[in-house]
Amino acid sequence: MPAPVDLGPAEATRVVTRVLAPLAAQGAIVRRPRMTAWAERHQTDRTARAVLMRLRARHHGAPLALRLGTRRLVVVTEPDDVRRVLDGTPEPFTPATKEKRAALAHFQPEGLLISSAADRARRRPFNEAVLQADQPVHGDAEPMVRAVERAAATLASAIRGTGRLDATTFADTWWQIVLEVTLGPRARADQELVDALGVLRGDANWSYLHPRRRELCRWLHHRIESYATTAEPGSLVAAAHDRDPDTAPGQVPHWLFAFDAAGAATLRALAVVQARPGERDRVLAGAEAEAGGEGPALLPYGRACVLESLRLWPTTLAVLRDSTRPTTWGGRTLPAGTGFAVVSAFFHRDPERLEHADAWAPEAWLDGRNDADWGLVPFSGGPASCPGRNLVLLVASHLLARLAAQDLRTERGEHLARDPLPATVDHLGLRFRLGAPWA
Ligand code: HEM
Structure with a gap:
């Protein structure tokens, strides 16, 4: 394992301006529509990949160390280093990094991701149990898939009325599903909650540069608690409340926030599937083959499409860790408090490792x-990997299958109809038309 190399000023500037700044500009916690459109126009992930590939070759795979103000950040470029950092979580590499703590505290001060080691020991098993992390099909899959079916049917009739589907209409449907799955049917139309979460997530994009709206955060907490205390069976909050009513409300804001990413992944998967007739047939055939069994189906091909969307266009732009004590790499010791970054778009599209990179x-x-x-870490890896992975794939694959059944075509979908696929796709700009000719 080579020792981390200190980048020269020109190299460090390139990493900051071409790799890190575009990620931060798009919004780590909630995407900024103007910036995601800009990122697509400039294909910022292609540039980031090229910069990191050149530096990896020049420094023979050594981790790349640079200064960010008073902080030292190490950008890893080899899968073995990704493994060391993610497998070594939460000690000596904590996911509760300085930046994440400041950002997520805006709306989920008790969230697992930013918990101390002591709180993590309690909250991680709680999350794993409620989300049923190790179950491909969640025990409450039936009400969850019913929520998907209901929302998809409403969306389908809206599409038949207008002949179109855009990202805003999709997002409204997605939130109905997320609210029902997480908080129960009564919450399905709770726009006030979605708006409050949106405001707090907007603040979180600015991390410690934005003052905290403690009153609004408390309001959100109470609103969630109101669903928890009168929980309808079958929702996540009901299971959470049954397990531990004190821990439950503090974990739910992360679940709501994280589901948003799954919506983006589903929409991008839909855009590719509806641009490629063969793929659409495969998704529909997979859904048909699994229909009629007992309980909601696994839909392996639909899940694989959502995973592939997350590989090609990762929604967690960088997985970050801070070291909690000095760590030694190839004979060089880095002090406690060093930041480590795994840039997903680089690893997920690395042509030197993956023949199907693009x-x-x-x-x-x-x-x-x-x-x-x-190197493929859409849901991270190791002991702090995403406990919501199976749940996300269940909900997203069922919605994908239902929307694939609509006679939709991706507008201006030529660039998605064939490989190589674009490095950056702004999901907020995706549009579909009913019954148009294939691209
Ligand atoms: C496409 C959707 C999602 C993606 C791509 C995703 C990805 C991730 C990633 C990469 C992490 C690790 C972050 C880090 O190390 O900094 C993570 C953590 C986590 N995710 Fe997800 N997630 C998604 C949806 C969800 C959902 C819907 C839930 C809950 C319902 C969820 C629950 C969690 C929790 C609780 C953690 C913290 C784990 C820990 O710190 O031990 N995620 N997720």
Whole structure:
């Protein structure tokens, strides 16, 4: 394992301006529409990948160290280093980094991701249990899939009325599903809650540069508690309240926030599937083959499409860790408090490791190729990996299958109809038309 190399000023500037700044500009906690459109126009992920590939070659795979103000940040470029950092969570590499703590405290001060080691020991098993992290199909999948079916049916009739689907209409439907799955049917139309969360997430984008709206954060907490104390069976909050009523409300804001990313991934997957007739047939055939069994189906191909969307266009732009004590790398010791970054778009599209780097290849999630690769981390990896992974794939694959059944075409979808796929796709700009000719 090579020792981290200190980048020279020109190299460090390139990493900051071409890799890190575009990620931060798009909004780590809630995307800024103007910036995501800008990122697509400039294909910022392509540039970021090129910069990191050049630096990896020049420094023979050594981790790249640079200064960010008073902080030292190390950008890793090899899967073995990704593994060391993620497997070494929460000690000596904590996910509760300085930046994340400041950002997430705006709306989820008790969230697992920013918890101390002592709180983590309690909150992680709680999250795993309620989200049923190790179950491909959640025990409450039936009411969850019913929520998807209901929302998809309403959306389908709206699409038949207008002949179109855009990202805003999709997001409204997605939030109905998220609210029902998380807080129960009574919450389905709670726009006030969605708006409050949106305001707090907007503040969180600015991390410690924005003052905290403690009153609004408390309001959100109480609103969630009101659903928790009168919880309807089948929702996540009901299961959470049953398990531990004190821990439950503090964890729910993260679940609501994180579901947003799944909506973006589903919409991008839909855009590719509806631009490629063969893919659409495969998604529909997969759903048909699984229909009629007992309880909601697993939909392996639909899940693989959502995973592939997350590989190609990761929604967690960088996975970050801080070291809690000095760590030694190839003979060099870095002090406690060093930041580590795994830039997802670089690892997920690395042509030196992946022959399908820029191609649509859901089958690589089914035949085990992608599972063996520590560089593919849409849901992170190791002891702090996403406990919501299976739940997300369940809800997203069922919605994808239902929307694939609509006769939709991706507008201006030529660039998604064939490989290589674009490095950056602004999901907020995606649009679909009913019954138009294939691209
Ligand atoms: C497409 C959707 C999602 C993606 C891509 C995703 C990805 C991730 C990633 C990369 C992490 C690790 C972050 C880090 O290390 O800084 C994470 C953590 C987490 N996710 Fe997700 N997530 C998604 C949706 C969800 C949902 C819907 C839930 C809950 C319902 C959830 C619950 C969590 C929790 C509780 C953690 C913290 C884990 C820990 O710190 O031990 N996620 N997620």
